Amino acid sequence: MRRSLWLVPRFGSCKGLLGSPRLRPQSVLHRHxxxxxxxxxxxxxxxxxxxxxxxxxxDLKDYALPNASWSPDMMRLYEEFLEKTKxxxxxKLPSFKSNADHIRGLKVPGGLTTTSKEDGRLFTRFLEKEGxxxxxxxxxxxxxxxxxxxxxxxxxxxxxxxxxxGGALVALVDETFSKTAYLSGHGLFTxxxxxxxxxxxxxxxxxxxNVELEKIEDHKMFLSCIAQSPDQQVLFAKVSGVFLQLELExxx
Amino acid sequence: MRRSLWLVPRFGSCKGLLGSPRLRPQSVLHRHxxxxxxxxxxxxxxxxxxxxxxxxxxDLKDYALPNASWSPDMMRLYEEFLEKTKxxxxxKLPSFKSNADHIRGLKVPGGLTTTSKEDGRLFTRFLEKEGxxxxxxxxxxxxxxxxxxxxxxxxxxxxxxxxxxGGALVALVDETFSKTAYLSGHGLFTxxxxxxxxxxxxxxxxxxxNVELEKIEDHKMFLSCIAQSPDQQVLFAKVSGVFLQLELExxx
Numbered sequence: 001m002r003r004s005l006w007l008v009p010r011f012g013s014c015k016g017l018l019g020s021p022r023l024r025p026q027s028v029l030h031r032h033x034x035x036x037x038x039x040x041x042x043x044x045x046x047x048x049x050x051x052x053x054x055x056x057x058x059d060l061k062d063y064a065l066p067n068a069s070w071s072p073d074m075m076r077l078y079e080e081f082l083e084k085t086k087x088x089x090x091x092k093l094p095s096f097k098s099n100a101d102h103i104r105g106l107k108v109p110g111g112l113t114t115t116s117k118e119d120g121r122l123f124t125r126f127l128e129k130e131g132x133x134x135x136x137x138x139x140x141x142x143x144x145x146x147x148x149x150x151x152x153x154x155x156x157x158x159x160x161x162x163x164x165x166g167g168a169l170v171a172l173v174d175e176t177f178s179k180t181a182y183l184s185g186h187g188l189f190t191x192x193x194x195x196x197x198x199x200x201x202x203x204x205x206x207x208x209x210n211v212e213l214e215k216i217e218d219h220k221m222f223l224s225c226i227a228q229s230p231d232q233q234v235l236f237a238k239v240s241g242v243f244l245q246l247e248l249e250x251x252x
Numbered sequence: 253m254r255r256s257l258w259l260v261p262r263f264g265s266c267k268g269l270l271g272s273p274r275l276r277p278q279s280v281l282h283r284h285x286x287x288x289x290x291x292x293x294x295x296x297x298x299x300x301x302x303x304x305x306x307x308x309x310x311d312l313k314d315y316a317l318p319n320a321s322w323s324p325d326m327m328r329l330y331e332e333f334l335e336k337t338k339x340x341x342x343x344k345l346p347s348f349k350s351n352a353d354h355i356r357g358l359k360v361p362g363g364l365t366t367t368s369k370e371d372g373r374l375f376t377r378f379l380e381k382e383g384x385x386x387x388x389x390x391x392x393x394x395x396x397x398x399x400x401x402x403x404x405x406x407x408x409x410x411x412x413x414x415x416x417x418g419g420a421l422v423a424l425v426d427e428t429f430s431k432t433a434y435l436s437g438h439g440l441f442t443x444x445x446x447x448x449x450x451x452x453x454x455x456x457x458x459x460x461x462n463v464e465l466e467k468i469e470d471h472k473m474f475l476s477c478i479a480q481s482p483d484q485q486v487l488f489a490k491v492s493g494v495f496l497q498l499e500l501e502x503x504x
Contacts, residue, residue: 098410098413099410099411099412099413100413103413108412119384119407119408120407120408120410120413120414120455121407121408121410122410122411122417123408123409123410123411123416123417123419123420124417124419126378126379126385126408126409127378132371133378155371155372155373156371156372156373156375156378157375157378158350158351158372158373158374158375159351159374159375159430160351160360160441161350161351161352161355161372162372164375165374165375165376165423165426165427166423166426166442166445167375167376167419167422167423167424167425167426167427168375168423170419170422170423170426170445171417171418171419171420171422171423172419173419174417174418174419174422175417175419178411189412189449190418190449191448191449192446192447192448192449193418193422193445193446193447193449194444194445194446194447195444195445195446196443196444197441197442197443197444197445200441203372
């Protein structure tokens with residue numbers, strides 16, 4: 001009975017899907033690909049994806065809002081980026097409890113069985129209690145296909161005593177890549193991650209994750225991330241990642 | 253005041269330490285380095301490290317023991333590996349709430365300020381409640397410098413609905429690398445991780461992480477991990493990692 005759980009999408013079969021005319025290969029110039037290029041192979045543009053991802057009204061709790069655990073540094077940076085959303089260049093992304101909430105009404109093609117239980121939670125939102133686990137907010141720039149994530153690790157993310165676990169940083173970079181890749185051009189699955197760690201992040205401090213879409217080739221999206229202190233004096237890590245493009249379908 | 257938090261070890265300064273006679277470079281043959289080679293530069297052998305890491309009596313809770321949330325598959329594999337510990341070839345590693353508990357009485361040289369709070373928790377043990385977060389146990393083979401980690405992801409580790417987040421897998425691989433590198437030869441800090449994702453892991457299923465120490469060169473330990481289903485029919489990910497060797501010192 002448990003064998004039925006293995007009905008997961010192997011990337012081999014996903015790659016098979018890429019042969020369809022709807023998902024024909026595309027090549028995009030290095031950095032800041034023009035919006036129309038990303039629109040050629042897919043039915044939804046970045047603007048349409050963003051509009052759906054950021055509902056104007058919702059009954060879902062947004063975990064990417066300030067709370068009492070946010071430090072003055074975290075609040076200052078949040079206000080700074082919120083100011084940049086006023087002319088529409090940057091967008092503050094909402095963050096719900098589960099990805100099932102983010103893709104309501106959509107399904108993954110190719111036989112992915114989504115058996116999310118009621119108690120399922122997005123890994124980077126594992127804790128309801130404020131300040132103990134992940135505190136973060138992602139701002140996305142649709143025109144430039146880049147994101148900034150403000151990250152304040154809590155004491156439940158520890159690796160070396162007093163410092164965030166390397167894996168906790170990687171998970172959040174993967175999560176920021178994931179949202180950036182999806183909104184920039186239907187990036188859905190992480191294929192590869194490469195992380196160079198440089199310094200540890202003290203628990204309770206703030207790290208800035210600067211994520212950029214570098215290029216798209218053969219339905220693979222190449223992203224980069226620089227994680228550093230807000231004053232850019234301490235480099236925490238450099239990360240590169242590759243995502244597979246795959247368009248979600250409307251549920252019947 | 254918050255600037256004092258940046259007194260973290262930059263790997264540059266750690267590398268500086270490596271110039272001391274006590275930590276002179278060593279080169280070790282590919283795979284299964286003989287125990288005595290690892291002992292040449294450091295005061296503690298793998299046997300001594302393991303003996304200290306696995307106290308015979310302790311008042312600390314071991315989170316790597318079966319509980320009611322473990323599936324029949326997880327229990328079967330646990331019993332199977334526990335059987336292999338009887339002749340001493342394999343050792344079941346304890347898993348405490350924080351790394352501060354694992355390195356009691358020891359300190360990191362080179363100015364690492366450990367400001368762990370009372371409420372600090374190892375990231376991969378973030379949840380007290382059984383079955384919702386990480387369920388895992390690591391078995392270590394001291395002679396062959398390799399480990400096996402049995403991993404059952406709970407619903408709080410979700411990425412795609414119903415499946416474990418890629419970052420949750422990476423964090424546990426990093427954690428298994430970390431314990432393996434430390435016990436095999438004082439590997440302390442992750443320098444690099446490279447992950448190739450192949451298939452998603454369904455929440456509630458079991459993944460086997462096979463970790464091996466491949467080689468040691470210039471105080472860098474090179475590790476590999478194959479994460480797959482227990483029947484070896486589904487490959488979840490391949491990971492390589494590099495750790496920096498640095499010996500902990502006795503606290504005064």
